[in-house]
Amino acid sequence: xxxxxxxxxxPNDAANAMDGLKEGGFEQGTxxxxxxxxxxxxxxxxxxxxxxxxxxxxxxxxxxxxxxxxLTTATQLAYPLITGGKPxxxxxxxxxxxxxxxxLSAVIFSVIGIIFExxxxxxxxxxxxxxxxxxxxxxxxxxxxxxxxxxKKILEKSGSEExxxx
Amino acid sequence: xxxRNNENRLSQEYxxxxxxxxxxxxxxxxxxxxxxxxxxVVVGFVLFGVQIKYGLGVTGLNRPVYWGLYIxxxxxxxxxxxxxxxxxxxxxxxxxxxxxxVTRAAEILTIFSLATALVFPLIHAGRTWRxxxxxxxxxxSRGIWPNIRSPLFMDPIAISTYxxxxxxxxxxxxxxxxxxxxxxxxxxxxxxxxxxxxxxRGNPRQWKMQVVGGILLSALMLPIFVSVHxxxxxxxxxxxxxxxxxxxxxxxxxxIGAVHSGVSAVVTMxxxxxxxxxxxxxxxxEHFDALARLxxxxxxxxxxxxxxxxxxxxxxxxxxEIALREMQIFQYPWNMLFLLFLLTGYILPVPxxxxxxxxxxxxxxxxxxxxxxxxxxxxxxxIIVPGxxxxxxxxxxxxxxxxxxxxxxxxxxxxCWVTLLMLIFxxxxxxxxxxxxxxxxxxxxxxKIGRATxxxxxxxxxx
Numbered sequence: 001x002x003x004x005x006x007x008x009x010x011p012n013d014a015a016n017a018m019d020g021l022k023e024g025g026f027e028q029g030t031x032x033x034x035x036x037x038x039x040x041x042x043x044x045x046x047x048x049x050x051x052x053x054x055x056x057x058x059x060x061x062x063x064x065x066x067x068x069x070x071l072t073t074a075t076q077l078a079y080p081l082i083t084g085g086k087p088x089x090x091x092x093x094x095x096x097x098x099x100x101x102x103x104l105s106a107v108i109f110s111v112i113g114i115i116f117e118x119x120x121x122x123x124x125x126x127x128x129x130x131x132x133x134x135x136x137x138x139x140x141x142x143x144x145x146x147x148x149x150x151x152k153k154i155l156e157k158s159g160s161e162e163x164x165x166x
Numbered sequence: 167x168x169x170r171n172n173e174n175r176l177s178q179e180y181x182x183x184x185x186x187x188x189x190x191x192x193x194x195x196x197x198x199x200x201x202x203x204x205x206x207v208v209v210g211f212v213l214f215g216v217q218i219k220y221g222l223g224v225t226g227l228n229r230p231v232y233w234g235l236y237i238x239x240x241x242x243x244x245x246x247x248x249x250x251x252x253x254x255x256x257x258x259x260x261x262x263x264x265x266x267x268v269t270r271a272a273e274i275l276t277i278f279s280l281a282t283a284l285v286f287p288l289i290h291a292g293r294t295w296r297x298x299x300x301x302x303x304x305x306x307s308r309g310i311w312p313n314i315r316s317p318l319f320m321d322p323i324a325i326s327t328y329x330x331x332x333x334x335x336x337x338x339x340x341x342x343x344x345x346x347x348x349x350x351x352x353x354x355x356x357x358x359x360x361x362x363x364x365x366x367r368g369n370p371r372q373w374k375m376q377v378v379g380g381i382l383l384s385a386l387m388l389p390i391f392v393s394v395h396x397x398x399x400x401x402x403x404x405x406x407x408x409x410x411x412x413x414x415x416x417x418x419x420x421x422i423g424a425v426h427s428g429v430s431a432v433v434t435m436x437x438x439x440x441x442x443x444x445x446x447x448x449x450x451x452e453h454f455d456a457l458a459r460l461x462x463x464x465x466x467x468x469x470x471x472x473x474x475x476x477x478x479x480x481x482x483x484x485x486x487e488i489a490l491r492e493m494q495i496f497q498y499p500w501n502m503l504f505l506l507f508l509l510t511g512y513i514l515p516v517p518x519x520x521x522x523x524x525x526x527x528x529x530x531x532x533x534x535x536x537x538x539x540x541x542x543x544x545x546x547x548x549i550i551v552p553g554x555x556x557x558x559x560x561x562x563x564x565x566x567x568x569x570x571x572x573x574x575x576x577x578x579x580x581x582c583w584v585t586l587l588m589l590i591f592x593x594x595x596x597x598x599x600x601x602x603x604x605x606x607x608x609x610x611x612x613x614k615i616g617r618a619t620x621x622x623x624x625x626x627x628x629x
Binding site for chain 1: 177178179182310311312314315319320323324326327330331334335337338341342345346349350364365366367368369370371372373374375376377378379382383386387389390393397601604605607608609
């Protein structure tokens with residue numbers, strides 16, 4: 001398995017390269033586009049990624065709520081000091097703590113979700129070029145050795161400035 | 167310096183080279199300023215040690231004024247911290263184009279001012295280490311647990327939530343810029359940014375998560391932002407024994423006041439960033455114009471709350487409450503402070519912002535934002551201290567409060583500390599989000615309408 005990275009200055013050339021790879025029979029998911037800034041979705045004819053990010057904060061909120069309910073209840077019952085003849089469990093005070101902990105847990109899980117759904121941390125990022133964060137657009141593809149030349153030709157034909165191999 | 171160019175690649179190169187000029191190189195003034203601030207900060211730490219050794223007697227705090235300058239400054243910094251989420255989250259959610267150079271500065275201002283605010287209750291407590299007893303179930307064998315009914319417990323929970331959330335929010339938004347730094351550094355720094363960038367490459371999935379995740383986090387942070395200053399206000403509002411504190415309007419009043427002071431602090435910081443790093447192409451007069459318009463609305467709403475707070479206090483015809491307001495507004499020296507508070511908090515700056523010439527004048531915006539924060543600090547002082555200092559019957563231990571030089575120094579220290587943290591941050595991370603600037607280049611174009619060429623910004627419709 002080899003990786004190829006074609007560098008483009010013009011977004012149209014990068015989009016042509018992506019189209020060429022699709023037409024050349026390469027599977028979605030084996031090639032991708034790398035940019036230094038967000039482009040409008042579908043600008044390169046790329047596969048629109050699906051995600052399940054919104055499940056993370058919901059899950060986090062449930063965990064935070066449960067944990068805070070346990071903590072606020074258990075700590076009051078553990079030291080049952082009756083104040084002014086009121087019930088031991090002070091619901092309104094508990095709600096404030098529970099609100100904060102629910103939100104905190106939702107935020108933490110959201111961040112975990114963002115990192116997970118971004119497929120990070122990526123320990124072996126593969127072929128890359130630092131010029132991508134300078135405005136170049138990279139089209140990257142992983143191919144079997146037998147299809148290497150075919151993929152390289154498509155990248156060259158679409159007007160790449162440079163092709164890197166790894 | 168390379169000028170802006172219509173070709174996207176050059177624009178991105180230019181953005182990188184200009185906005186990383188404080189991170190990849192050391193500005194000439196930076197070491198001097200950091201050394202001076204570092205000196206004042208170290209002196210502050212030494213004084214803190216002295217206070218721990220000799221106790222709170224070194225301050226002007228005494229019966230019955232136990233809450234003075236330290237708590238005033240605590241509330242002040244929590245207020246400043248509200249800049250971050252107000253600017254970053256609301257503007258992100260509404261996709262306001264002018265947010266781009268502002269968001270990062272606002273977020274880090276949130277984090278450093280919150281971290282500084284958290285220090286003040288520790289200093290104020292005198293025996294700092296005892297705070298842990300109130301917050302943590304430190305000794306299960308004694309069966310003592312934190313009192314969740316106390317706002318003094320709710321407060322650190324809320325602030326810690328806000329601090330943690332803001333830090334994570336900042337980290338997520340920093341990821342693409344960390345990749346830029348990784349690609350432009352060598353040696354130890356490259357290793358450092360490589361670890362922090364988590365292997366960011368900039369594929370569509372990662373960008374989509376940046377956009378969707380940013381909106382999601384903004385939506386989650388906004389309710390936290392409202393809750394934090396509400397809970398800080400309850401430190402006072404749930405106390406029935408002190409006139410001037412026990413008010414139901416305190417939560418929204420504190421929140422709107424925090425936004426007023428926080429957004430003003432962002433204006434101060436943006437002016438300093440423009441002057442210090444020469445980011446004239448990125449922090450432009452129209453950004454100050456937009457912030458001043460926002461501030462005019464916020465300040466006027468805040469003035470309304472100030473009036474309502476007074477109105478609600480005296481409308482009940484409660485004699486001690488009326489006596490307190492008379493003292494606050496008419497008796498020397500409180501009347502002088504009250505006048506100064508109104509002048510600096512609203513009467514001087516807001517009429518200035520009506521004029522576009524002033525809104526786009528960065529020096530005038532800088533000084534007017536400083537005025538606002540003098541006023542907002544005084545507001546907190548006038549809320550906290552007079553109620554405690556008022557002479558009441560059957561109490562024989564009353565005294566006026568005069569902060570000692572110790573307390574004034576700690577106030578000064580807090581400004582040095584926040585500025586120092588900001589300067590250190592600026593040497594490690596970019597103060598203006600690079601990818602947001604670059605995105606604005608991609609999403610802008612000139613279109614022709616008839617014979618006019620109109621600069622436009624376009625955005626994607628969410629499906």
